Amino acid sequence: MHRPLRLAHCSDIHLDSDYFGGDWNLTRRDRDRAQFDALLAAIGAQAPDLMLLAGDLFDHNRASAGTIEWACERLAALPFPVVMIPGNHDCLAENAIYHRHDFAAAGVHVLLDPAGQTLTLAKLGVAIWGRGMVDHHPGHRPLADVPARPDADLWYLGLAHGVHVPAHGESRNSSPIHAHEIENAEFDYLALGHIHCPRDVSAGRTPAWYSGAPHPVIGEPGSFLSVTLTPGEGARVAVCGVPPVR
Ligand SMILES: [Mn+2]
Numbered sequence: 001m002h003r004p005l006r007l008a009h010c011s012d013i014h015l016d017s018d019y020f021g022g023d024w025n026l027t028r029r030d031r032d033r034a035q036f037d038a039l040l041a042a043i044g045a046q047a048p049d050l051m052l053l054a055g056d057l058f059d060h061n062r063a064s065a066g067t068i069e070w071a072c073e074r075l076a077a078l079p080f081p082v083v084m085i086p087g088n089h090d091c092l093a094e095n096a097i098y099h100r101h102d103f104a105a106a107g108v109h110v111l112l113d114p115a116g117q118t119l120t121l122a123k124l125g126v127a128i129w130g131r132g133m134v135d136h137h138p139g140h141r142p143l144a145d146v147p148a149r150p151d152a153d154l155w156y157l158g159l160a161h162g163v164h165v166p167a168h169g170e171s172r173n174s175s176p177i178h179a180h181e182i183e184n185a186e187f188d189y190l191a192l193g194h195i196h197c198p199r200d201v202s203a204g205r206t207p208a209w210y211s212g213a214p215h216p217v218i219g220e221p222g223s224f225l226s227v228t229l230t231p232g233e234g235a236r237v238a239v240c241g242v243p244p245v246r
Contacts, residue, residue, distance in 0.1 A: 011193025055087025
């Protein structure tokens with residue numbers, strides 16, 4: 001039987017934006033880190049059962065080893081599990097962060113298989129599907145070939161990173177996520193990343209949202225989502241602000 005489940009959904013952290021190691025631009029590095037800490041504090045205050053991070057934790061694959069280890073430690077230290085996917089900025093290119101740093105060893109679940117993979121967290125009663133993005137291009141379809149619900153007794157959650165394409169819309173964007181693909185998926189909740197503002201793109205019976213990014217965007221505060229799944233009622237989503245850092 002399904003049990004109530006409380007999720008925190010975030011994405012697009014972009015650590016080490018304009019920082020590549022050494023002493024140059026440490027202010028920017030530290031501001032990104034402080035914004036991530038503010039996000040994790042806001043999420044921690046809600047004591048969710050599970051945190052979903054829908055891509056672009058890092059701004060680029062040249063992120064410094066220090067920042068990668070720092071972020072991994074921060075995520076591993078949380079009192080709830082974290083499940084995440086790479087985004088286009090930290091995609092699975094040859095020099096990928098996720099190839100050279102073992103998040104799994106630290107206890108952070110990263111869904112890396114380009115063909116897609118399903119992780120089951122039995123204690124929480126959830127199965128989570130996602131795929132690793134190798135290259136951000138129009139032929140990459142984040143929601144292609146989503147498997148059917150694996151187990152009627154588990155919540156089924158999805159993670160994807162890309163550009164939403166409305167019903168009957170066309171797109172030449174990279175990594176398009178079509179409304180009909182959302183509708184056809186059997187997820188109880190689909191956590192999306194890539195668009196830096198919160199946005200409800202639910203389709204059919206599938207609740208699907210972009211969480212927004214933790215940093216302010218054009219004067220609007222950063223955001224994450226608090227998602228409550230209740231048996232028989234579906235998903236309730238609340239947009240939560242992240243205090244800006246200077
Ligand atoms: Mn992105």
